Amino acid sequence: MPLLSCRATARACPSTRPPAAFWTRSEWLTATSALAAQISSFTGRPVLANGFGNGRRYFASPGPSKLLLSGAVRSTSEGFMKKPRGAIDRYESASHWSQEATMLADANLADRVALTVTKTWGGGDAQQKAAWQLYSLATFLLGNGGHSYYAFLADPSQSAALDSPLYHLPIGRPLRAYAGTGGLYQRWFSNGRVLVNPGTQPQSLALGTTYRTSDGALVTALTLAPHSGQILTRP
Numbered sequence: 001m002p003l004l005s006c007r008a009t010a011r012a013c014p015s016t017r018p019p020a021a022f023w024t025r026s027e028w029l030t031a032t033s034a035l036a037a038q039i040s041s042f043t044g045r046p047v048l049a050n051g052f053g054n055g056r057r058y059f060a061s062p063g064p065s066k067l068l069l070s071g072a073v074r075s076t077s078e079g080f081m082k083k084p085r086g087a088i089d090r091y092e093s094a095s096h097w098s099q100e101a102t103m104l105a106d107a108n109l110a111d112r113v114a115l116t117v118t119k120t121w122g123g124g125d126a127q128q129k130a131a132w133q134l135y136s137l138a139t140f141l142l143g144n145g146g147h148s149y150y151a152f153l154a155d156p157s158q159s160a161a162l163d164s165p166l167y168h169l170p171i172g173r174p175l176r177a178y179a180g181t182g183g184l185y186q187r188w189f190s191n192g193r194v195l196v197n198p199g200t201q202p203q204s205l206a207l208g209t210t211y212r213t214s215d216g217a218l219v220t221a222l223t224l225a226p227h228s229g230q231i232l233t234r235p
C-alpha cells in the first residue's frame with residue numbers, strides 16, 4: 001500500500017502520481033481517508049487518524065481536515081486551543097476559538113470522535129499551565145457531544161493518562177448545547193455550569209444561586225478574566 005509512506009508535504013508516491021507532482025491538501029486528505037476506509041473494511045476494526053490539527057484546519061477551505069472522518073471513525077487534534085510550543089501567553093482570537101468548540105460538536109454529530117490534546121510546551125510557570133488546563137477543558141466541555149476525549153500535557157515528559165482533580169468534578173450530564181451572550185459562553189449541566197471567556201476583556205455574570213468553583217470557592221457571581229474558563233458545580 002504505497003500511500004502508507006506518503007507525507008502531505010512530500011512528493012507523491014511514484015506508483016500513484018508522476019514524480020514531479022505534489023498532493024494538494026484535499027487530494028491528500030481524500031486519499032488518506034479512502035485508505036483508512038479500506039483498512040477498516042479489511043480488518044473489521046475502526047481506524048484512528050491523526051490530522052485534525054485544530055479547529056481552523058478542521059474547517060479550512062479548501063481541504064478541511066474533517067475529510068479524514070469520511071474513512072476514519074476518529075482523529076486526533078494535537079493543537080487543540082494552542083500551538084504546542086507556542087508562547088504561554090499567546091491565545092487564539094475569539095473567532096478562531098469558536099472553531100475549536102464547534103469542531104467537537106460537528107464531529108460528534110457525524111457520529112465520529114475527536115481526540116483533543118492541549119500542550120503547553122512553550123514555557124510558562126505552573127500557575128499559567130494550570131490556567132490553560134482549565135481554559136481548554138472548559139472549552140472541551142462546551143463542545144463535546146459525548147463521543148470525544150481530552151488530554152492535557154504540561155510538558156513533553158508528561159503522560160496523557162495523568163489524572164487531575166478537574167476530571168472528577170461532578171457537573172453531571174449536559175442539558176443543552178452551549179450558547180454565547182456578550183462574549184461569554186456557557187453550557188448548562190444537570191449539576192453545574194461551564195463558562196468560557198475567549199475574548200480580550202473581563203466578563204462578569206450573576207449566577208442566580210450558589211456554585212462551587214473548580215478550586216472549591218463558593219460564589220454567587222463570577223468574573224472571568226480574558227482567555228479563561230470555569231467549571232461550576234452545585235455545592
